[in-house]
Amino acid sequence: MKVPSRTIAVVVAIVTTAVSLGTGVCVADATGAGSDTFHVSGFGTVGFSQIDEPAGFAYTRNLGEDRDKSHFRADLDSRFGLQVNYRPTDRVELVAQAVASRLDPAASAADALELGFAAYRPDANWTLRAGRVNLDIYLLSDYRDVGFSYEFIRPPVDFYWQTPASLDGADVSRLWTFGDVQWKTKLYGGRTTEGTGGDLLVLDQIFGIMVSRESNGLLLRANAIRAKFGNTLGVEQQLMDALQSLDSLPQPAVVAQAKALASDLQPSGAELRYLAAGLQYDRHNWLFRAELDHFAVTRLPEGNYAAAYVSAGRRFGDVTIFGVESIAAASASLFKAPNWAQSLAPFGPVVAAQAQALASEAALAINSLAGRQHTTSLGARWDLTPQLALKTQWDYTHTDAIGALHWWGATTPEAANVSVVSVALDFVF
């Protein structure tokens, strides 16, 4: 498994720091005050998957992973995470968490740092945090790397694929407890990035609110977010530069079409409105989850998107069996490239052909936003010990003729079927 060396360096640095500071174990101090200072913990997954997919497809569990097109893979779910908590006082806490996994080669070292924040708790119910904090938009989004904490081998990919896990900014949360009922609300703001290179998703000026209610095994959570796109969406800068170079052509219709295409490919500054709601029930050996979200982009309706999933599981002692049905669909229809070859024929066959190739490339980039896919999953989890679980899962995904949403290499708008069989060992320590 190729892990960026900088990722390894971050993890090694955290381990070394933790060890040198006297790792681990939270022990009551000699005075009996009982305040633990350092707490080192970790998690990991060793997983293997057999992927039956059309040639050219590359399955990833989220946006930032390496786009390996192999059929048998050990890097899809395998990862190792380490976390250090430092509590100098009862009210102050510093937290750092790094995760080593096989990321896209263009990923930066900072992508390995999942959490890195300072928290201040003026009392038992208020928490203020600043730094790289978790972004709990969805039920599993802020601990999606910790396989031991949920029954699936990976959170439903149709739903979680492009979810940012952390936020560079700050949040403030308040807790209310009324008997068995607990309400929590959180306001947060900042910036986040997910993915790499031409597929980097940058969201600036994020402002969001989360409200949750938990009682007797039933958790309800809702999120509303407004943010601004801070970059291009799924396209190289040179494609937009090439479209803008057509400004000099004495063909007003072509120039207007080129400007419209460039605008569609450059959502920077467009506003994102994001709504999500989730339900989780875990009681009497039954486990249900359901989530849905809606993602709307001003000035770029091709970017509008919705996804949902439902899952049900039943525990039989240490074994849990489960099933999941998920769907993701973009509202965009297929965009047809303008016929510039005909409009620009008077400028000669070479210019006309180059312009037509540019139009086709731009249409392909816009159509990468379109797609619809749904997945059926069945699986089982066996808790071997209180810190070790063995899982197996089968996923069957169908992508519609409009194209796949969450598959690298699936740019050709055609229907396809993909099946993934996985086995994983999850642990925490």
Next chain:
Amino acid sequence: MRNAVQLLVLSLSLMFATGARADYYIIVNASNPQPALTISEAVNLFMGRSRAFANGTLALVFDLPRDSPKREGFYRKLTGLSLAQITSYWSRLMFSGQNLPPQPLPDEATMAEIVKRNPNALGWLSTAPTDKGLRTVLVLKDSP
């Protein structure tokens, strides 16, 4: 001879009765103003949903080590969950940076000593505390 057999039977009955019982005593420092805890208050404190006693004082919650054979029974009684489910629950809170699990202490003697010395401490024992510096706020009784 008959009396000896009766005594043996009685002794064995008591032994098995005692062995089968697994009550757990949730304890605080004797000076803690919290008079008692309900099950849901105890669950909230031991599961990190609440950080304070009813009067707003931050609670320092203690546990036995992860490999203690008594933890399974305690958490089953308190929450109805297995240790794997408890670990899974805490891994969600811990690795999303929200909270840490109760601080583990080496054994029940240390637990009693730490709670006796700290007015904000909350812990649990598998036998009723006899030290006057400790007070039981909830007994998790074995089901009949």
